[in-house]
Amino acid sequence: MRIGVLGAVELWGPDGSPMALGGSRPRALLAALALNVGRPVSVDQLVDAVYGTEPPGNAHHALQSQVSRIRPLLPEGSLARHPAGYVLSLDSDEVDAHRFERLATEGRQLLALGDHANARKALVEALELWRGPAPTVRLDDLRLSAIEDRIETDLALGQPDVAELRQLAAENPYRERLRGQLMRALAADGRQAEALASFDDARRTLADEFGADPSAELAEAHLAVLCGANPMRPVPAQLTSFVGRDKEIRQVSEALRAARLVTIIGPGGAGKTRLAIEFARRVAEVCFVELAELGDSAQVPQAVIGALGLRDGGLFGGGEAPDPVARLVAGLADRGILLVLDNCEHVIDGAARLVRRLLAACAGLRILATSREALGITGESLCPLPPLAGPDTIRLFEERAHAVRPGYRLDPETVGQVCAAVDGLPLGIELAAARLRSFELDEVQARLRKLSHGDRTAEPRHQTLRAVVAWSWDLLDDDERTMARRLSVFAGGATLSAAEEVCGRSADVLAGLVDKSLVEVNAGRYRMLETVRAFCADQLDDESDRARRQHAEHFLRLAEEAEPCLRTGEQLTWMARLTAEHANLMSALRWAVGADPEIALRLAANTTWYLYLRGLRSDGIALVTELMTLLGKEVPPGLDEEYLLCAVNVDVRVDRAAELLRRPGLQLRFPYLVMLWTMIGTAEEVTMEIFGDDLWSRAFLRTAEGLRTLYHGELAVSRSCFEQACALFRDVGDRWGIANTVDQLAGIAALEGDPAASLALIDEAIEVIGQLGDAEDAAELQCRRADNLVRLGEVAAARASYEQVAGLGLQPTTASAHRGLGEIARLAGDLATARELHERALAECQAGPIVAAEIRSRILCGLGAIAAAQGDADRAREHYERARDEALARQNLPMAAVAEQWLAGGALTWEQTLHRLRERFVSDW
Template sequence: MRIGVLGAVELWGPDGSPVALGGSRPRALLAALALSVGRAVPFEQLVDAVYGEEPPGNAQHALQSQVSRLRALLPAGSLARHPMGYVLTLDPDEIDAHRFERLAVSGRELLALGDHANARKALTEALDLWRGPAPTVRLGDLRLSALEDRIETDLALGRPDIAGLRQLSQEHPYRERLRGQLMRALAADGRPGEALASFDDARRTLADEFGADPSAELSDAHLAVLRGANPARPVPAQLTSFVGRDNEIRQVTSLLDRSRLVTIIGPGGAGKTRLAIESVRRLGEVCFVELAELGDSAQVPQAVIGALGLRDAGLFSGGESPDPVARLVSGLTDRRILVVLDNCEHVVDGAARLARRLLAACPGLRILATSREALGLTGESLCPLPPLATPDTIRLFEERAHAVRPGYRLDAGTVGRICAAVDGLPLGIELAAARLRSFELDEVEARLRQLSHGDRTAEPRPRRCGPWWPGAGTLAGSRRTTVVERTMAKRLAVFAGGARLSAVEEVCGLPADVLAGLVDKSLVEVNAGRYRMLETVRAFCVDQLGDEQEQARRSHAAYFLRLAEEAEPRLRTRDQLAWLATLTAEHANLMAALRWAVGADREIALRLAANTAWYLYLRGLRSEGLPLVVELITLLDKEVPKGLVEEYALCAISAGLHLDHVTEVMRDLGHTLRFPYLVMLWAAIGTAEVITMEMFGDDPWSHAFVETAEGLRTLYFGELVASRAAFEQALASFREVGDRWGIANTLDQLAGIAALEGDPVASLALTDEALQVIGELGDVEDAAELQCRRADNLLRIGEVATARAIYDRVAELGTPQALAAAHRGLGEIARLAGDLDTARALYGRGLSEYEPGPIIAAEIRARILCGLGAIATADGDAERAREHYEQARDEALTRLNLPIAAFAEQGLSGGDLTWEQALHRLRERFVSLW
């Protein structure tokens, strides 16, 4: 017999059929008893439950009548009299409310253990018991908690219901956990702007209703969105079971507990990568870095930056690209994370240098490396990986064989000999088992015997792959692999990171059905429309290209140059996000093509570097291609290929080489700019006086860019009315073309003008809109800088606690410019509170973190110096105050930035001048000289 109280009160018999209970009173009595099953319920409580506020005259007698009728419906002896009242003695699991609680607790425990699939199963079973409103407030709260737990499992499993989450958040606006989960779901769905907007809505709701700040949990979710706009690359999911290696997993786990650098070493195919994945799957924050496709050791830092989701600098920044290792140090200094460096052997020197630098500077960092040789660092713990034990090799072969050929009868002796022939190495076993799709078991054994024992009639063993790799033998000499398939495989090896079908057909010059044959033979894998070789197969095929290598590389570079040239102008249109996604998917191919072209065809290299420049800028990856650009311009020297003046200028400015020559060749350009953002880079080198309006086209983006330049010119001269008009027109133009970079940039400038005019509320609204737009580009650095300016406005309107929380969160992100801005803001809070020692220390920290570069960074430094001047004034040290204010003013004037210089001039006047008066004085003294 079952009782339901989660909704309408119901009673079901042993056969599952409903039992008629009658009216509302017997249902109320049953619910009260069932909710306290196994415990006596006092008479008074039952009377209240059954009759409410108007009980009958003889309430106990009336209750006895209701009990008698109910007892007749229940199993004999299950409803008994008690000195205090009545007690229902049934198995609690027969009552849906108790079963719900048990399953909800079980689901939460499984969630805590990281068993998300079984946790979701238990929680879903619990929530499915509900048929209506909650009978008690406590159960209603438990139901919401179980819903939140199930949402947590959905987030972990990568399938959150965003629409459902949004609805729940609207129904329960004060449930901060729900708000945080919605933010995480939106960010995971590629909508960080909406996630940040959701946090702002939650923050306003809490402030308006309760005068409270967001909880630590919600603030952490906000930080996770900021940090996760470019999320760290997780451990890759695996499609097959993991066989054996229990001892090795325990060993790796134990070593990671004791050592900050652990290296799994072993021969190719031993399963180092898979062991690393299985060992760290349930650890905390883990970032997986694949190094197999890198060309040289110098690329290791940038590969780690990409895997961590870090960017070079914000979109509002200019100047030189930062040192990638310094960028990593700043991004990891205060972060507890495990980084997996996979396949280090061919870049072992670079991996070792980077590991030494990061481990020394980042105390919360641990590194797990996989390599065929040790990194050779002090403190490194090694985990040598032996071949699989014989029973595990046979079990692995059988599992993989039955996956490709279900029901196939395997001879244990033959399987054992095959596993021995490939030295018990897991990759060799898996590839050998996969051959059963095309061969019989004895044929697989025979082919391996030929490869292992040097049959004079067999093809030569591939140089990079030992006898454990059946794929090499299959490709090189199999009658089942045609000549055209082998040709396709060799040409396919020029792709880095896989490719779409159209690219494969064009570059390889062969039809799709040939590629399908390689897929059938397990030499190529396909995932989400992209075709990719196993790295061991690709290594062999690269060796086999021979005389075809030059043509294959040229065809590959030509294809991706056309893609880059098609995409480049569309990055300044409403289709910006779609084209960014396209180029991001082909990033490895674009860089591989550029790397080849620098050494083989400088004109292709110049065109490719120029046409990927804005993409790398928007994605925050400028430093990745910079070494190649420097090499290219060094090779070209001052030789400008015909018709490629702009391309040369873009690359030379990026490389910081031959800048005088750039000015010379640009004076005689004679046509409208094809790369209009070249002006932004050009202005940074100080030769912008040769820029003419004839260089810009009639398209809306160019008009918007010119209007932005006018806005900046008038802003730095302190002409706020004219500057606002220019930026508003630029904003309208950028909205017309749909360029998020331009929209966010102009919104930020308008917010700055509003702040200068003393309207922090208007400035705050503009900054919030800029944050939402910038989130669409996944720009965590600019989001951090905008958050600091948001906090500045909150501080001006008296929301000190919220401003402090924002500065603290931004400081945790670790980007150099954001660090300086955050510590300046925290110093300002301390100074205004009268804690001058703390303020001085925070300002000093901000100065040490400041990196010379863009105008925004220079403003941060000048504002810190003004803060130090104010502290010196408060200390009565007029001389030190004057030094700080003069330094701030002079540095701002060097940048032609009158508004910031006016703050310093105001300080020098001892407060006698208003900001507007100080600005007027500076304009009279300096603008005529400019």
């Protein structure tokens, strides 16, 4: 017996068949009793439920009549009279509403324990009980909460449904948890701009409807998006079921509880990657890193940076990009995350070096690696992957066979022989099952029996799998073999159009490879399993150079088409396209450096700004340095500016680059070259004539003038320049330019003593820079935002921002956050804590680029103020003078003026301070 009230009221008999309840009144009576199963319900309550506001004259008698109608339908004795009314005595699980509540509670408890897979299972089962509208407001709220819990498990498992979240947020605009989940899902999908737009919509809705600010939970989600806290590469989605390996899953789980590094080892095709994926889907915070596409060990740290969604530098600070390993240590130091490093055998030395460094420096980090060989690190726990167990091999074969040939009758004994012939290797089983599209089962078995009788002396399972792949290869027609060979040159997969162009074969041919399980397709990208890709690459032979040239030329065309668009309103769209092809771009550059320096030079130049905007300046640096060494001072014809940009980008051959820059008539196609040049020193050879008259170049020149006048203390002139530049950047649609200029305008407003205006401008800069995924600068902007909050007296909000940013591990932003917390302590009179925080901040912020130098000067001014408050005037003066001198060394007159005003005890006006500094220190600027 089951009763359903979650939708239309229904009654099902013991055999599951529906039972006729009659009209609306007996249904209403049954619903009222079922919702209170096991508890008496008063007659008055039941009358209200059945008749509403218009009960009949003899309501109690009428109710008895309705009770008599439903009693025969229920188990004998289950509906009884009670002194208080009537009571329905059934197992609560027989009523869908109560079963729903039990499962929803179980799901929420499992979610709290971090068991996301089982939590999702319980929550999905609970929500599937719903067939229509809720019978009560309370149950409707519980349903929404269960949906939110289920979405939380989706986020944790790396499989959120953005479309569903959009619809739910639109239908429930005041549910802030849903809003936050939508933001996190969009950010995890690399759509930071949409995530920020969603927050703005929520903020406006709450303000307009209730005059309220977003909750702390929603505000934290907003800050996390701005600071890039959740853009990690998710665990790859799988298109087929996972069969067996329960024992191995438990083994990995137990090993990771005892050790921080676990390596799944086994031959190609054993299912190492799939096992790692299935385990990782059970973990809350996990990042998946694919290493098979890398060309050498030196690229491993950068691959992990990219997968984590980190950047090796911000967009505002300039200067040299930090060491990638140091950047990883900073980003992972305080995070309890599982890092999955897949296919380590391709770059075993680099992977081992990085793992050793990260585990030593990041106490909460755990690493799950897959490799054909051990990493060889102390503390490594190995999980050798055996062949699938016999029953599991048969089940896997049957599932894959019925996918390609539905209804085909399989003989279990023959299937077992097929699976044994491929040594129980999952990839071999899948390839064999795919052959049933063209062969009968006994034909497949006979062929594999012959293959398994070959030379199996060294590594038998390698021999077997290669034989199975070779058989699959032999069954391809000429076009399919050509497509398979050439497709192997792609790193990280290919779009359909790219595969057709580079491989010179149609989509139908590619579809044939998908059908034969040699190529898999997911989200519009086609890629081979690594074992298959390696085999197909071996078949290239004399065709290798031609295929790789076509691959490089294709991605060069993409880079050259994208480059000017990265300075327009289409910036985010083109960055997303290039990001999707990042591995292919780097692979093409690697080939071209050794094979065609002209292609390499053009490709390196046209990806420079993309890498800068993505915060991946370190990626490709080694290759470009190698290229410039090979070229020497010889500039390929017509590629002067490409040579110039590459020389500046890696700080080599700059003397030769300076000669090129002085050539008459040169007009820059890469106008940001000047900014990159400035980062490595001076660019005295640059004249304004080399810039074009396009809007972006004009905006860039006004920005440069704004910076020059700002650092000379001419605030009014500087503001005008930045306002003009900002207007031009808005016309162009370049978010990098908008964020830079708005940030500078915010700084000027702060210097002029208008924290409210500065705060509004910083909020805009944070939103715009967040669209580019710039965690470093978004975090630094949050610190400057908090500085203004302190000046406005909103200390609690400022402290919360400082603390959040301090936990991100970004340098020198962490120093800025600790300085801010120290300033709050100083203003509260806690001088000991203030001094400790300022000294910690100073140690964290080494002298370096302009941004770091300014932070150091602010820290030193804070230490001076603390010393003065403690009565140590000499120590205070020493700190102020040091702050002033460090600012002057960076030609930052406004920051020097701040320190000078502290020195003067506030006795000088801003103009008097600037005049004194100009007279004493900067007459030669």
